[in-house]
Amino acid sequence: MKTILLSVIAFxxxxxxxxxxxxxxxxVQNVKGTAVYGDSVKNDNVIEITALQTAMxxxxxxxIKIKGLxxxxxxNKGCWMIMDLGNGNDIRVTFxxxxxxxxxxxxxxxxxxxxxxxxxxxSIETLRHYAKDGGKSEAEIAAITTPKENLAYEAKxxxxxx
Numbered sequence: 001m002k003t004i005l006l007s008v009i010a011f012x013x014x015x016x017x018x019x020x021x022x023x024x025x026x027x028v029q030n031v032k033g034t035a036v037y038g039d040s041v042k043n044d045n046v047i048e049i050t051a052l053q054t055a056m057x058x059x060x061x062x063x064i065k066i067k068g069l070x071x072x073x074x075x076n077k078g079c080w081m082i083m084d085l086g087n088g089n090d091i092r093v094t095f096x097x098x099x100x101x102x103x104x105x106x107x108x109x110x111x112x113x114x115x116x117x118x119x120x121x122x123s124i125e126t127l128r129h130y131a132k133d134g135g136k137s138e139a140e141i142a143a144i145t146t147p148k149e150n151l152a153y154e155a156k157x158x159x160x161x162x
Contacts, residue, residue: 031112031159038100039157041065041114050086052117056151061118066153067161070106076133078102081111085151091117092130096156110162115155122148 030040042065047055049068056062071090072082078101081093093113095101122130124147131141 031161033112033159033161035103035160037102037158037160038095038155039114041112041157041159046112049083049091052091053085053087053089053151056117056119059117061116063116065112065114066117067110067112070109070111072134073102073104073106074130074133075104075135078104078106080130080133081106083111083153089150091151091153092122093153093155095158096154100155100158102158106160109160112159112161113153113155114157115153117151117153120150120152122150122152 028042028044031043031046044065046065046067049066052064052066055064066083068083068086070081071084074080079095079098081102082090083093085091093115096115124144127144127148128141131144
Protein backbone atom coordinates (compact mmCIF):
# COMPACT_ATOMS: atom_id res chain seq x y z
CA MET A 1 0.00 0.00 0.00
CA LYS A 2 2.88 2.33 0.89
CA THR A 3 4.49 1.63 -2.47
CA ILE A 4 1.33 2.56 -4.36
CA LEU A 5 0.88 5.72 -2.29
CA LEU A 6 4.53 6.74 -2.79
CA SER A 7 4.24 6.02 -6.52
CA VAL A 8 1.15 8.24 -6.82
CA ILE A 9 2.83 11.07 -4.87
CA ALA A 10 6.02 10.78 -6.94
CA PHE A 11 4.04 10.80 -10.20
CA UNK A 12 2.02 13.85 -9.08
CA UNK A 13 5.21 15.65 -8.08
CA UNK A 14 6.93 14.90 -11.40
CA UNK A 15 3.86 15.89 -13.39
CA UNK A 16 3.62 19.23 -11.59
CA UNK A 17 7.33 19.94 -12.12
CA UNK A 18 7.11 19.27 -15.83
CA UNK A 19 3.95 21.26 -16.52
CA UNK A 20 4.31 24.69 -18.04
CA UNK A 21 2.05 27.44 -16.74
CA UNK A 22 -0.55 28.63 -19.26
CA UNK A 23 1.09 32.05 -19.53
CA UNK A 24 4.38 30.52 -20.64
CA UNK A 25 2.62 28.57 -23.40
CA UNK A 26 1.47 31.85 -24.94
CA UNK A 27 4.95 33.21 -25.55
CA VAL A 28 5.40 36.74 -26.81
CA GLN A 29 6.24 36.62 -30.50
CA ASN A 30 6.57 39.09 -33.34
CA VAL A 31 3.33 40.13 -34.99
CA LYS A 32 3.08 38.48 -38.38
CA GLY A 33 1.67 40.57 -41.19
CA THR A 34 2.13 41.13 -44.90
CA ALA A 35 4.98 43.64 -44.39
CA VAL A 36 7.13 45.13 -41.62
CA TYR A 37 8.69 48.60 -41.72
CA GLY A 38 11.28 49.53 -39.11
CA ASP A 39 11.54 47.33 -36.02
CA SER A 40 9.48 44.18 -35.56
CA VAL A 41 6.48 44.47 -33.23
CA LYS A 42 5.77 42.03 -30.39
CA ASN A 43 2.23 40.68 -30.03
CA ASP A 44 1.77 41.71 -26.39
CA ASN A 45 -0.24 44.60 -24.98
CA VAL A 46 -1.58 45.89 -28.31
CA ILE A 47 -4.65 48.14 -27.92
CA GLU A 48 -7.20 49.30 -30.47
CA ILE A 49 -6.52 52.86 -31.57
CA THR A 50 -10.03 53.82 -30.40
CA ALA A 51 -8.85 53.21 -26.80
CA LEU A 52 -5.74 55.41 -27.13
CA GLN A 53 -7.22 58.66 -25.82
CA THR A 54 -8.49 56.86 -22.72
CA ALA A 55 -5.07 55.24 -22.22
CA MET A 56 -3.45 58.68 -22.41
CA UNK A 57 -5.56 60.32 -19.67
CA UNK A 58 -3.13 61.96 -17.24
CA UNK A 59 -0.13 61.14 -19.45
CA UNK A 60 1.86 63.45 -21.72
CA UNK A 61 3.91 60.60 -23.23
CA UNK A 62 3.40 56.84 -23.12
CA UNK A 63 5.06 53.81 -24.72
CA ILE A 64 2.17 51.91 -26.26
CA LYS A 65 1.31 49.62 -29.17
CA ILE A 66 -1.76 50.45 -31.23
CA LYS A 67 -3.82 48.77 -33.94
CA GLY A 68 -6.02 50.59 -36.42
CA LEU A 69 -6.72 51.65 -40.00
CA UNK A 70 -4.56 54.05 -42.00
CA UNK A 71 -6.62 57.00 -43.18
CA UNK A 72 -3.96 58.89 -45.16
CA UNK A 73 -0.25 58.62 -46.05
CA UNK A 74 2.24 61.31 -47.05
CA UNK A 75 1.96 61.47 -50.83
CA ASN A 76 5.50 62.82 -51.15
CA LYS A 77 7.61 60.06 -49.48
CA GLY A 78 5.44 57.97 -47.17
CA CYS A 79 7.08 59.71 -44.20
CA TRP A 80 3.91 60.03 -42.07
CA MET A 81 0.42 58.55 -41.73
CA ILE A 82 -2.91 59.75 -40.40
CA MET A 83 -5.09 57.32 -38.44
CA ASP A 84 -8.67 57.78 -37.22
CA LEU A 85 -9.12 57.70 -33.44
CA GLY A 86 -12.75 56.69 -33.94
CA ASN A 87 -14.28 59.80 -32.38
CA GLY A 88 -13.93 62.27 -35.23
CA ASN A 89 -10.32 63.06 -34.32
CA ASP A 90 -7.22 61.92 -36.14
CA ILE A 91 -3.68 61.16 -34.99
CA ARG A 92 -0.56 61.83 -37.02
CA VAL A 93 2.00 59.05 -36.97
CA THR A 94 5.62 59.97 -37.68
CA PHE A 95 8.57 57.64 -37.69
CA UNK A 96 11.57 57.41 -35.37
CA UNK A 97 14.54 59.43 -36.61
CA UNK A 98 12.85 59.87 -40.02
CA UNK A 99 14.19 56.41 -40.93
CA UNK A 100 10.95 54.65 -41.89
CA UNK A 101 9.02 55.27 -45.07
CA UNK A 102 5.79 53.37 -45.67
CA UNK A 103 4.13 52.73 -49.04
CA UNK A 104 2.00 55.62 -50.25
CA UNK A 105 -0.87 53.22 -50.99
CA UNK A 106 -1.30 52.09 -47.38
CA UNK A 107 -4.62 53.98 -47.01
CA UNK A 108 -7.36 51.65 -45.77
CA UNK A 109 -4.94 49.01 -44.50
CA UNK A 110 -4.88 47.77 -40.91
CA UNK A 111 -1.54 48.25 -39.13
CA UNK A 112 -0.04 47.56 -35.72
CA UNK A 113 2.44 50.15 -34.48
CA UNK A 114 5.04 50.05 -31.72
CA UNK A 115 6.22 53.39 -30.39
CA UNK A 116 4.92 56.13 -28.14
CA UNK A 117 1.96 58.48 -28.05
CA UNK A 118 2.36 62.04 -26.83
CA UNK A 119 0.55 65.35 -26.67
CA UNK A 120 1.93 67.86 -29.12
CA UNK A 121 1.37 71.36 -30.46
CA UNK A 122 1.94 71.45 -34.21
CA SER A 123 3.12 74.80 -35.56
CA ILE A 124 1.43 76.60 -38.46
CA GLU A 125 4.54 76.03 -40.59
CA THR A 126 4.53 72.29 -39.92
CA LEU A 127 0.76 72.02 -40.50
CA ARG A 128 1.21 73.76 -43.85
CA HIS A 129 4.09 71.40 -44.70
CA TYR A 130 1.89 68.39 -43.89
CA ALA A 131 -0.96 69.85 -45.97
CA LYS A 132 1.39 70.31 -48.94
CA ASP A 133 2.72 66.74 -48.56
CA GLY A 134 -0.89 65.55 -48.36
CA GLY A 135 -1.70 67.12 -51.73
CA LYS A 136 -3.90 69.95 -50.41
CA SER A 137 -4.60 73.00 -52.59
CA GLU A 138 -2.83 76.35 -52.13
CA ALA A 139 -6.10 77.79 -50.76
CA GLU A 140 -6.38 74.99 -48.17
CA ILE A 141 -2.75 75.50 -47.16
CA ALA A 142 -3.18 79.28 -46.84
CA ALA A 143 -6.28 78.75 -44.65
CA ILE A 144 -4.09 77.18 -41.93
CA THR A 145 -3.57 80.10 -39.52
CA THR A 146 -3.39 78.61 -36.02
CA PRO A 147 -1.26 75.92 -34.40
CA LYS A 148 -3.04 72.72 -33.38
CA GLU A 149 -2.76 70.86 -30.08
CA ASN A 150 -3.33 67.17 -30.56
CA LEU A 151 -2.35 63.65 -29.78
CA ALA A 152 0.56 62.38 -31.90
CA TYR A 153 2.47 59.11 -32.25
CA GLU A 154 6.06 58.23 -33.11
CA ALA A 155 6.46 54.69 -34.41
CA LYS A 156 9.63 52.62 -34.41
CA UNK A 157 7.90 49.66 -36.04
CA UNK A 158 4.94 49.17 -38.37
CA UNK A 159 3.34 45.85 -39.29
CA UNK A 160 0.81 45.84 -42.15
CA UNK A 161 -1.89 43.30 -41.36
CA UNK A 162 -3.84 43.14 -44.65
